[in-house]
Amino acid sequence: MRIQADRDICIGAGNCVLAAEDVFDQDDDAVVLVLQEYPGPDQESEVRNAVAQCPSGALSLVED
Amino acid sequence: MSTTTIPRHMQRDRFAPVPETQAARDEDDFPTIRTAIGTAARLVTRYADVREVLGDAERFSNEGLPRRPTPEDGVDPRAGNLLATDPPEHTRLRRLLTGEFTVKRIRCLEPRITEIVDDHLDAMAAPGPPADLVGAFALPVPSLVICELLGVPYADREEFQGRATRQIDLSLPLEERGRVAAESRAYMGELVDRAWSAPGDDMLGMLIREHGDDLSRSELIGIASLLLIAGHETTANMLGLGTLALLRAPDQLALVRDEPGAVAPAIEELLRYLSVVHSGIPRLARHDTTVGGRPVRAGELLVLSLPAANRDPVTTDHPDVLDVTRAIAPHVAFGHGVHHCLGAPLARAEMAVAFPALLRRFPGLAPGIPFDEVEFRSATVVHGLRALPVTW
Numbered sequence: 001m002r003i004q005a006d007r008d009i010c011i012g013a014g015n016c017v018l019a020a021e022d023v024f025d026q027d028d029d030a031v032v033l034v035l036q037e038y039p040g041p042d043q044e045s046e047v048r049n050a051v052a053q054c055p056s057g058a059l060s061l062v063e064d
Numbered sequence: 065m066s067t068t069t070i071p072r073h074m075q076r077d078r079f080a081p082v083p084e085t086q087a088a089r090d091e092d093d094f095p096t097i098r099t100a101i102g103t104a105a106r107l108v109t110r111y112a113d114v115r116e117v118l119g120d121a122e123r124f125s126n127e128g129l130p131r132r133p134t135p136e137d138g139v140d141p142r143a144g145n146l147l148a149t150d151p152p153e154h155t156r157l158r159r160l161l162t163g164e165f166t167v168k169r170i171r172c173l174e175p176r177i178t179e180i181v182d183d184h185l186d187a188m189a190a191p192g193p194p195a196d197l198v199g200a201f202a203l204p205v206p207s208l209v210i211c212e213l214l215g216v217p218y219a220d221r222e223e224f225q226g227r228a229t230r231q232i233d234l235s236l237p238l239e240e241r242g243r244v245a246a247e248s249r250a251y252m253g254e255l256v257d258r259a260w261s262a263p264g265d266d267m268l269g270m271l272i273r274e275h276g277d278d279l280s281r282s283e284l285i286g287i288a289s290l291l292l293i294a295g296h297e298t299t300a301n302m303l304g305l306g307t308l309a310l311l312r313a314p315d316q317l318a319l320v321r322d323e324p325g326a327v328a329p330a331i332e333e334l335l336r337y338l339s340v341v342h343s344g345i346p347r348l349a350r351h352d353t354t355v356g357g358r359p360v361r362a363g364e365l366l367v368l369s370l371p372a373a374n375r376d377p378v379t380t381d382h383p384d385v386l387d388v389t390r391a392i393a394p395h396v397a398f399g400h401g402v403h404h405c406l407g408a409p410l411a412r413a414e415m416a417v418a419f420p421a422l423l424r425r426f427p428g429l430a431p432g433i434p435f436d437e438v439e440f441r442s443a444t445v446v447h448g449l450r451a452l453p454v455t456w
Contacts, residue, residue, distance in 0.1 A: 015404075
């Protein structure tokens with residue numbers, strides 16, 4: 001599973017950081033940063049949560 | 065004011081939307097209702113439909129409400145109001161602010177939020193019970209937080225809180241609300257002018273230092289006014305209603321008080337269950353389209369019921385029950401799409417500090433009046449309580 005983030009669409013709500021702090025961060029302008037492009041199996045549920053909670057549609061998952 | 069004159073999407077049965085609004089999720093068509101200013105609109109209640117509309121700023125515009133002429137003071141009341149602006153204008157304004165609301169920046173405010181919460185709990189405890197939880201805690205805590213963040217003198221709070229409450233109180237005549245809005249703009253105009261000559265370390269100072277050339281005076285006034293109202297009316301009502309909801313569920317209250325790990329999921333559940341913002345700004349369909357497969361015509365206004373969407377059974381089991389132990393259910397309490405609440409991380413941080421601190425300080429906290437006598441306040445843009453008498 002790979003995380004794709006479209007930084008042009010991101011609105012900086014921060015929901016992903018709150019849902020999966022080890023996987024997502026924000027730059028100084030609040031735009032999403034992906035810390036782990038390939039999250040581990042133990043992180044899968046929180047990553048799916050983060051993607052579902054993204055208000056702008058900037059996050060998506062590419063399944064293996 | 066009787067409930068019959070309150071627009072349908074704002075009518076509540078205590079915490080919940082009224083049964084007719086809940087039932088609309090199962091109807092074939094979007095019911096036609098009247099907005100607060102009397103315009104006809106279609107009511108959208110299903111979770112997926114609400115997300116579809118909020119998530120598509122190209123098909124649905126936030127600029128659908130009739131424009132009023134620029135008032136005598138020359139300050140365009142729409143300028144800087146992110147809620148009444150579409151992209152690309154909205155994108156430009158929002159980008160100036162997002163950096164102030166990152167999860168990291170908000171974490172840095174937590175020690176100060178804790179101090180503010182503790183000070184208010186001390187002040188509430190000192191004279192002994194009873195107290196009004198809304199006046200002593202729920203309203204002043206977020207109010208002081210947003211004042212410090214923005215750079216608004218807290219000494220002025222009674223005036224601007226009074227104005228904020230009147231501005232969103234739909235039981236008042238339109239002319240009076242217009243007059244109050246003009247007073248608010250004049251007040252904020254003075255603060256903007258003062259910050260312009262000596263920008264401080266607060267958000268108003270930052271906006272002027274870093275983006276002063278890109279923003280008009282009207283825009284600065286609009287942004288600051290929006291943040292001031294949005295920053296305290298919302299969280300304040302979550303704290304008041306949330307405390308009342310927890311007092312009615314003592315096992316859940318004990319979890320929030322005693323288990324640090326239970327706090328974050330409990331806040332998401334309270335956001336979902338209470339959905340204090342009835343609907344946000346109505347959306348205007350730009351052209352003929354469909355929502356959830358049902359036709360919507362160009363020029364129609366759509367009112368999105370956030371509480372009805374958040375109680376849609378597709379989101380979770382038993383959605384009408386408060387359960388802080390459930391797996392976090394998706395919700396649109398902060399909206400969705402490009403207008404998703406900018407201050408969401410701040411609101412969550414304030415609640416995460418305030419609820420456990422309140423419940424630990426007063427382990428015997430109890431309602432001071434029977435539940436039937438608690439006065440809810442739904443004729444305003446944000447659902448809430450007029451007061452919550454408590455003892456301990």
